[in-house]
Amino acid sequence: MDSSWVVIANYQYSSEAQIFKGRLEAEGIQVHLQDEYTIDTDPLMSHAIGGVKLKVRKEDKDFAFEILEKMPKYSLTNDGEKVHCPNCNSTQIHYFTTIQDLKSFLAFLGSWLVAALPFYTAYEYRCDKCNTTFKKL
Incomplete structure (x- = not known):
């Protein structure tokens, strides 16, 4: 991924990250989950690698934070x-x-x-x- 994406949240499990991803996508924000499949394969690795990272484009960062704060x-x-x-x-x-x-x-x-x-x-x-x-x- 290039540097136009930023991490705005970390989640222990991909199912939790999917909820927030869906909410952001409903608002028209492009979202990428990093390490989702690694943690799905071995959930005990979540703490070791920092969880599932929820990433959005830099230009959507502030709007994404606003949405997450309302949840x-x-x-x-x-x-x-x-x-x-x-x-x-x-x-x-x-x-x-x-x-x-x-x-x-x-x-x-x-x-x-x-x-x-x-x-x-x-x-x-x-x-x-x-x-x-x-x-x-």
Whole structure:
């Protein structure tokens, strides 16, 4: 890629980056994802290579930032409502994977090999204010 593209955001997974890419493309902004396929192949590499990089053309950078600022930064329910922390009732909640070591990755991989869909789902919510982690809404 030439230098007319700039990184405006990094995401741990390509599925997350695709959401923001789609929003920017809906506004007519050309978008490129870097390292998307590398992380799809080996999700544990995400931290090592800096995640999926969302790139836009230099001339679209300011407009792209405006659009990204308007998008919700925290988790929502399937009905579009904010998720609340059971401890402090904050709505600053992130949804994240707990597959962060070899043991949890092998459990995920093993369940994937046995069935079409994994039995082992390793996701939790974490509150930014009180750092409480919880699984259910």
